Amino acid sequence: MTAAEFGAFWSLWAPLLVAVVLAVVDxxxxxxxxxxxxxxxxxxxxxxxxxxxxxxxxxxxxxPEAQAVRxxxxxxxxxxxxxxxxxxxxxxxxxxxVAFLVAxxxxxxxxxxxxxxxxxxxxxxxGALVVVATVGRLLVxxxxxxxxxxxxxxxxxxxxxxxxxxxxxxxPFAILGAWLFVxxxxxxxxxxxxxxxxxxxxxxxxxxxxxxxxxxxxxxxxLVLALAW
Numbered sequence: 001m002t003a004a005e006f007g008a009f010w011s012l013w014a015p016l017l018v019a020v021v022l023a024v025v026d027x028x029x030x031x032x033x034x035x036x037x038x039x040x041x042x043x044x045x046x047x048x049x050x051x052x053x054x055x056x057x058x059x060x061x062x063x064p065e066a067q068a069v070r071x072x073x074x075x076x077x078x079x080x081x082x083x084x085x086x087x088x089x090x091x092x093x094x095x096x097x098v099a100f101l102v103a104x105x106x107x108x109x110x111x112x113x114x115x116x117x118x119x120x121x122x123x124x125x126x127g128a129l130v131v132v133a134t135v136g137r138l139l140v141x142x143x144x145x146x147x148x149x150x151x152x153x154x155x156x157x158x159x160x161x162x163x164x165x166x167x168x169x170x171x172p173f174a175i176l177g178a179w180l181f182v183x184x185x186x187x188x189x190x191x192x193x194x195x196x197x198x199x200x201x202x203x204x205x206x207x208x209x210x211x212x213x214x215x216x217x218x219x220x221x222x223l224v225l226a227l228a229w
Contacts, residue, residue: 012059019051023217030209048217049081052224059228066228069110073227076106101155108162110227116168124167128160135186142193177222184215
């Protein structure tokens with residue numbers, strides 16, 4: 001490996017390693033909770049997305065396809081960063097929802113530009129239909145009581161379309177990343193919109209909070225790898 005190749009390699013992987021470290025710190029902060037945990041989360045959570053942005057902006061694009069979709073990847077990460085900040089406690093749910101809606105649409109545009117395969121497209125559509133008919137239907141019903149059925153339905157459609165077009169590429173990173181994003185947002189929506197059980201605070205507690213963040217961060221890292229490597 002030449003010096004130039006080594007530098008190009010680490011321009012992508014060094015920021016990704018920083019993102020992974022900050023993600024783990026954030027998971028611990030979410031589990032810890034309290035003032036100390038929240039203080040750490042306010043730094044670590046946005047820090048993950050800043051590191052991923054550095055990977056997207058500085059990392060070497062290994063293919064013409066990756067170079068072409070890089071602006072959309074950057075837009076998706078910027079919108080995700082905005083969403084992360086907006087959803088930090090106490091959180092602004094609707095603005096955060098809009099920010100992540102923009103992120104999913106940007107990812108969708110990026111993946112549409114990549115080549116795909118019909119069998120994977122069929123698999124993606126089947127997966128999306130299952131999500132919509134099960135957890136999606138429950139979330140929209142729960143959102144109706146809060147007057148949020150329209151925004152939640154629009155978001156559900158956008159994220160499922162993103163997952164479908166990512167699946168159609170047949171890229172394992174893209175497929176796993178997209179569906180982990182769906183899982184993360186489904187858990188987040190369940191915690192925010194469902195009626196809490198007796199003695200259970202809205203949000204689902206620490207376990208659900210950590211599960212949301214673990215799946216979310218893994219999804220973002222995998223999507224960056226799928227589009228930038």
